[in-house]
Amino acid sequence: MSTATRGTADNGTAQKGAGTTSAGGRSSGTRPSAPSEAAAVWLVAEREIGTKLRSKAFLISSAILFIAALAGIVFGGLSAQNQGGTPVAITADAASLLTSTEGLEVTEVADRAAAEKLVTDGTVDAAIVADPSATPFGYVLIANSSAPSGLTMQLSEVPRVELLDPSQTDDIVRYFVAISFGVVFLMAASLFGSTIAASVVEEKQTRVVEILISAIRARTLLAGKVIGNTILAMAQILVLAAISIVGLTIIGQSELLELLGAPILWFAVFFLFGFVLLAALFAAAGAMVSRQEDIGSTTFPITILIMAPYFLVIFFNDNPTVLAIMSYVPFSAPVGMPMRLFLGEAQWWEPLVSLVILIATCVAAILLGAKIYQNSLLRMGSRVKLVEALRG
Missing domain, CATH: 3.40.190 (D-Maltodextrin-Binding Protein; domain 2)
Structure with a gap:
């Protein structure tokens, strides 16, 4: 074979090899493929969890909450013993x-x-x-x-x-349990809810949200935020439940612990869906503003919905009618229904009906929050009105 022939053959081989590489590059893809919807949601959730666990303010506030819960249980036991x-x-x-x-x-x-x-x-x-x-x-x-x-x-x-007037619990125990359910729900929901709203506004201010939205959908971002914060909130609830069990065991309140067993489990279930409901609304409220100073104007109505059950269960823990109404209202059911179960005032089917109502309301709140969040997330400047956020 002549030199020219070999050169032509080598050139053709090189071109073929180049073409194969190009074709292989297109088939295998040099650019990483976009994550699936579930993977994207979990990535956002991991980011939320990691951010909270690296926050000193979150860790300190959680430690204070746990110490206060343990101290309250021990103090209550010592007071009962020294009466x-x-x-x-x-x-x-x-x-x-x-x-x-x-x-x-x-x-x-x-x-x-x-x-x-x-x-x-x-x-x-x-x-x-x-x-x-x-x-x-x-x-x-x-x-x-x-x-x-x-x-x-x-x-x-x-x-x-x-x-003369039969009742399953005395006034002091009923009041103590009412405060416990009310405080835990108030602190956990308000702490994580306000954090979600602040995180949304921060992402809007730093324009990070524009990068995130270019890679994933707005609803995926919202779902990740809600799931991540829900995991952290439920972890706190489980730790508080463990502290309550250990504390009541140490001070010898085994009878009270037996009475609280089922209500605490129901409280965890109701809190899960109640928190998801509130988290979606907090995220939507945060998306409607572009400055941290304006968060209060959109989250105030949700804060009232969180504070109302706390005050109602404290002032009306001995009122069966008020507790019955609270147990069926979605925003107060996480407090009202466990309280009625502890007092023995609820029938076996009532928590199931209340839970169905809460789940239905939770789904509606997620759809509403997602629409507001998606329509308001990229709008900068003045506060987005609710009507505009709903219209898109």
Whole structure:
């Protein structure tokens, strides 16, 4: 073969090789392929989780919340153990049957009617009256809504208990549980909700959102933010539940722990969907403004929805009607329904119906929030009005 022929052949081979490389480049793709929808959502969620875990403010606030929860449980247990004598009314014939009145603030009364009157008026917590039919004790313990556990425990033998107005929990325990559910929901929802709104505004101010939207859809970005913050919020709830279990076990409140078991589980389930609902609304509210100073104007209505259950459950924890209404309103159901379950006022089917209502509202809030978020995210300058955000 001549030199010219070999040169021509080599040139053709080189061109063929170049063409193969080019074709191979197009088939395999030198540019990385776009992630799937699920992968993109998880990438955003990982970014949200990583940002929070690297934030000193978040870590410090979480530590303070956990320490405060443990301190509150221990303090409540110590207060219960160090409380003074139990005020009781005792008839003269019943006093002779008791082995000891140590730890009791005794008020002697003439008969059973006088004892019941003091119990009904709230002057004493309970009354001990003679009753020959109450074998083998010879006396009965009378209380208004619930028998004082400390009194029944300090008696040598537990007598027959007669309740004039039966109730499964006393006022102090009910108030403590109401505050616990209300505070946990308020702090977790407001902390993570405001963080989501601030994160959205920060991305708009730094123009990072324009880069993100060029790679993924707005709804994908919203889903990642909601999922990431929901994971962190639920992690806090689980840690608080563990602290409650350990704290109540340490101070010897095993009976209270048994009563709180199912309500705490229901609280976690209701909180999950309630938080997703609020997170979507907070993200939408953040997308409607372009400055951190304006966040309050759009998140204020959502903040009211978070604070309302807290105050309602504290002031009306002994009102069955208010608690029943709260348990079916989506924004207060995470607090109202677990509280009713703890008090034993809810039927077995009620939490299921309430949960269905909450999930339906959650889906509607996600769709509404996604529309507002998508229509407002790239709009800079003045605050976007709600009507404009809905119209697009």
